[in-house]
Amino acid sequence: MRAVARDVVGEEPLTVERQVYGHGSATFAVRTAEGVVYVRTSPDPATYRATAANLRGLASLGLPVPRLLALDLSLRRHPFAYLVTDAFAGRDLGLEIGSMSPYQASSVAASVVEAQRRVGRLARGTGFGFGPLGAGGPHPDWAAAIRADRPELEDNASLAARTLATFESVRPRLHDVQATCFLDDVTT
Known part of the structure; x- marks a missing residue:
């Protein structure tokens, strides 16, 4: 995944960490010298077909959503579709709620x-x-x-x-x- 992350993000990753969530995706936190981005992958391009519109629609409601940095549904560069978003500060609520x-x-x-x-x-x-x-x-x-x-x-x-x-x-x-x-x- 490191080579894929380098290709998708455009720079050498310092770390690539598989995330425990991602209903229809394999999701990775990729840390680079510039910060953290999330790379979500799926063998089915339909998984992300509406993502850009969904993010715009939710942002228009004033909801905090990640910025979509890259999206490729073509399966030409890799045998999966992928999207890259920026990272929110903090940790996933599912990992924190038990200790709140x-x-x-x-x-x-x-x-x-x-x-x-x-x-x-x-x-x-x-x-x-x-x-x-x-x-x-x-x-x-x-x-x-x-x-x-x-x-x-x-x-x-x-x-x-x-x-x-x-x-x-x-x-x-x-x-x-x-x-x-x-x-x-x-x-x-």
């Missing part, structure tokens, strides 16, 4: 709720699941979105039975949920 004080967690929750309120003002979607801003999700209902997002359910009958039983117990309430944009991952 109740006050810190409440403060973060208030910020997330405010960001979600802004995103919730976007036009209603026509489907469920991951989709670009303004396009709607690819699934007709939550059940289909959950099944598509959890392929391990196909290989684990016990997990599938428990998951589907839980889902069935809340299905009547989910039936009335309108497709509303929510923050998850700006790259998908």
